Amino acid sequence: MPSVPVVLKMIGITKEFYGNPVLKNVNLDVKQGEIHGLVGENGAGKTTLMNILFGMPVIQETGGFSGRIVFDGKEFLPREPRQAMAAGIGMVHQEFMLIPGFSVTENIKLNREITKENFLSRMFSRKLETLDMTTMAAHSRKAIDALAFEGIDEWAPVAGMPVGHKQFVEIAREIDKENVKLLVFDEPTAVLTESEAAILLDALKRLARRGIGILFISHRLDEVLAICDRVTVLRDGEIVAEKKAGETTVIELAERMVGRKVGGLRVPDRVKLPETGEDVLVVEDLAVNMPGERVRGVSFTVKRGEILGIGGLAGHGKLGIANGIMGLQPASGSVRFLGREISLNDPVSALRAGLAFVSEDRRNIGLLLDEALEDNLALTAMQVHGRFLRRVGPFTVRDPGSIRRYALETIKEFDIRTTGPRQIVRRLSGGNQQKVCIARAISLEPKLLLVSEPTRGIDVGAKQKVLEILHRLNREKGLTIIMTSSELVELRRICHRIIIMYGGIIAGILPPDASDAEFGLTMSGERSAERSGEHETTR
Amino acid sequence: MKVWRKIRESLTSSPIPLVFGILCLFGVVVSGKSWSFLLQEVVTRLARNWILVLSLLVPVSAGLGLNFSMVLGAMAAQTGIIVMTHLKVPGILGFLGAFIVSFPIAVVLGFVAGNIMNKAKGREMIAGMMLGFFMNGVYQLVFLFMVGTVIPMKNPDLMLPQGFGLRNTVELKYMKYALDNLLNVSLSGLVIPLATFALIGLVCLGLNRLYKTKLGQDFRAVGQDMHVASVAGIDVNKTRLLAVVIATVLASLGQLVFLQNIGTLNTYNSHEQVATFAIASLLLGGATVTRATVGQALAGTFLFHLLFIVSPYAGQSLMGSPQVGEYFRVFVAYGIIAAALVVHAWEAHRRALSAAKRGLPEGETDRAG
Amino acid sequence: MRRLVERVGVPRLLVGLFLLILFALAGLQRLPVKMLISSALVRIGMNGVLVLAMLPSIRAGLGLNFGLPLGVISGIVGMLVSLELRLSGLAGFFFALLVGVLLSLPAGYVYGLLLNRVKGEEMMVGTYMGFSLVAGMCMFWLLAPFKNPEMIWVVGGKGLRVTIPISHRFGGVLDNLGKFSIGGVEVPAGLLLFFAFLCVLVYLFSFTRTGMAMKAAGMNPAFARASGVNVEKMRILGATLSTVLGAVGIAVYAQSLGFVQLYLAPLMMAFPAVAAVLLGGASTSRATVFNAVAGVTLFQTLLTISLPVTQSVIGGDISEVAKLIISNGMILYALTRKEA
Structure with a gap:
């Protein structure tokens, strides 16, 4: 599909932590409406790559990175998460970023509240504008409905909800952001039941059809193959494979994920164990x-x-x-x-x-x-x-x-x-x-x-x-x-x-x-x- | 009335107001005082103290806990009063003038307090308390030694005969009842300072409106989970700072109302017990370290001051010693704060324990409160 | 130079410098410097044990012990019992100590149990628990069944006095024990030796197996647990030892002062002790015997000398204000430090 525009292009990303290279010349791109799978063992560098994309402070604090990011056709160098959000990148976190005492609506609209002017706000600050709960709830309803997930009331408090529901609230918050062009999902199905996971994967496909690019990080290889268009395998900070989903198998991905040259370090002789050890x-x-x-x-x-x-x-x-x-x-x-x-x-x-x-x-x-x-x-x-x-x-x-x-x-x-x-x-x-x-x-x-x-x-x-x-x-x-x-x-x-x-x-x-x-x-x-x-x- | 409904709600939802309500009732009965006497006393004290108690609400909602640094607001107010008394500005003009003088001081002190609390996250209350003690020293340095030496001032009515330092007690002859007497009605002998209650009503209304604004929403978000709030792009430190500044300004307003009613300024002591009594009042209304409403503030102040009034009389008739009653009310004030802190910490501790048993990631549980 | 500043620490350097200036001023004003030093020595020994009481609490990870009034009240009751029995001299003093310690043991134990349930809020809970105890005890002092007329109000005869003079009982028994004079400076040898003895005990304790376990529990509970230390038990022990030292401390304090102070007097007792140990270089999580000794020496010398010097220089007593600013500022500084 050469005609489809590319949403995200990460070019030659290299990053070191205190002299330890964790990413080596990584290239990754996500097209509009594409679901791109990213797999790799722990420590392969997925999290660091995402931290770079989101401009997490930890990256700058440890000396920045080299390489370029092009987002939506423009050079992009986020220095804080706010910039990434403003540019149109949404992230569904592994751990929930929800406030339990708030309702679903309040969480979805957190810091993006819809407000109405009033006498005081005109005099002093926009911070004093009155919340427009009705409109906020309507927006939230729309976002939840877009996921086709039944059973979430936009007025209900988040505390006490099943984890699966919380996950959907998170996603609803991301897609409610109007300019969102790329969504990153970090192991979204890890906490879900099987039926919830199926609904989620469905929802992802629907989002992709709306033209949103999706970066899907998961350990469940069958899942990755089921919904992704392309899969990238990261190992030891390097990209070791980039395949169309139709052209690879779970076994191949698994091999690529863990396989590595045993070398460099000397292998000591293992002690032979007696057959009948106690x-x-x-x-x-x-x-x-x-x-x-x-x-x-x-x-x-x-x-x-x-x-x-x-x-x-x-x-x-x-x-x-x-x-x-x-x-x-x-x-x-x-x-x-x-x-x-x-x-x-x-x-x-x-x-x-x-x-x-x-x-x-x-x-x-x-x-x-x-x-x-x-x-x-x-x-x-x-x-x-x-x-x-x-x-x-x-x-x-x-x-x-x-x-x-x-x-x-x-x-x-x-x-x-x-x-x-x-x-x-x-x-x-x-x-x-x-x-x-x-x-x-x-x-x-x-x-x-x-x-x-x-x-x-x-x-x-x-x-x-x-x-x-x-x-x-x-x-x-x-x-x-x-x-x-x-x-x-x-x-x-x-x-x-x-x-x-x-x-x-x-x-x-x-x-x-x-x-x-x-x-x-x-x-x-x-x-x-x-x-x-x-x-x-x-x- | 909405207020009464709220009082009723908080009474039934929490056992603390109920228990102390019964204790008060008991005290009223054994004190042998007439209802009209008690009613007048209570009305006077409510008018005097309500704003001070209300000033505590914003920091609680923003997750800073009980604002022990409210004495800073009281000091700002006293500075304003001293200036106006020195300038001999009478009546409501003096009151307004005192507010105008104390406002910037309260903002600056609130700013200092907010910054310190941002540096002492997780131990805001003790830092606030120590800040109060510390600023008390600075306050004394200013008014006991710098006035008349570094700060040029001559006023034998206000100052010690040695030529510098303020007197221990200052008669507020120009400002006494400045607000109370602006408009009051007498209902069969019961004097009600309407203007003061109108101001209190305004503060309540303002607080309720505040919670419906974007700023109020930010306070609540930061109060519940700083991490999530900051990930959502809310400037956590600035929001907390703002909460403390608002609280300090409200506290200074509260102290102005308090002192114009009392009519004398104990230059070096008037502010000392402000935080203890206000916080104890709020807690008696059923508030906790993390949750406090306008209704609880109003109901709690009523209970606390009723208890305050009847204790010595009850002590007299029960133990033959009014002093026992006096110490009892001090004990209640400290005890209720200690109990609230214990309950707060105990619950956090239990939540962490039970979450560990359920095997939830730690972050989940921290937010569950 | 910078390394020196770092090692000594800014607060100690400032206070040390301030002290030097005060001494110089005292000399210039022809104040009786020797007498000042004598009274500073008394105040160091008098307050030292209360400062020392901070150590077990900090070491066990409970932070600064703002709940010190608990120990103080135990010690006071101990002294009252001794007075009621009309004991005098060293016997009276040590009997008061004995009763105080016996009372403070269960009190400290219960306090430790409480603190184990309020982890993270120990200091705040301690402060207000102490405040409410002091207020609650006020009622007790009024109603307590003590009979000795030395202790109760002469007129009316109901309740204990606010200050009970003990100079004819065991007031000054430590101060005057082996007191000697060197070049015009009076040294309260007994008092200082008693303080030194307790310092050595606390110091030795820190090297015992239990002492090491307590330190580990305070510095890193997870590590301690993994090393087979019962962290909860260590915290209870820390609270108990701190309370016991508080009880001993108030007895030492009172015998120097010549009075037992009741009612609201113990209310703020913890704060100067806390400030002193911090001034000596301790933090909310680390403290040594050296910190306690250095802190109480600096702090009390400062308070002793600032009173007459400021009085003679500017004609007013600035020492109370200085005490407020320095002690509370010191605590505030410790609470807002990142490391703490």
């Missing part, structure tokens, strides 16, 4: 209410000396598992370690049983940022096992000698780059902070180590080092490890088995050498747990 950890029907990473009931076992990987896309519950086992997030089910039941929702129980945890949230849960390195290292073992203490008269106080000795050993062993054991950990680099977190967990002398996102936000050299440390602990000390990571390639390098989570349940347990397509399909929920169960038995 199950040290038995998890049954674990459900975890972790906000945004909900686990809806998983059962699995971990063998002695194994590195078990847990992977999956963001929001599908992979991070919930370790947090649930460690008692840090509300959980139910049963976790047995070495035959003993661990009481859930009680971190002390898990720690005393010999489990140790390196949290994915390094800066908030992993560290006391304003404390010295050596105190960070010692604190947990001091609280849990009473290590690093000595008696002074009636007091049991911290023992500076043993803490210092342990800190110096650790700095050497883990190669932590620091000015000394008294340095504040806030001043360490991300990689060195991560080493401190791991060393702190090791100070507990754990029998099972849970590590979540060990390489997130650290540079390549440090990544290698952290993986080596984990590998060495496993190989030399026989430490059993559960490693949760968004970096599939890393899981495949050091794990013996990899659990893939989808929608809060186990979508499959794959061997590290399963094909890219298999990983891709399992991660995007295209493959049911039963089918991938084969891998378990054939191993």
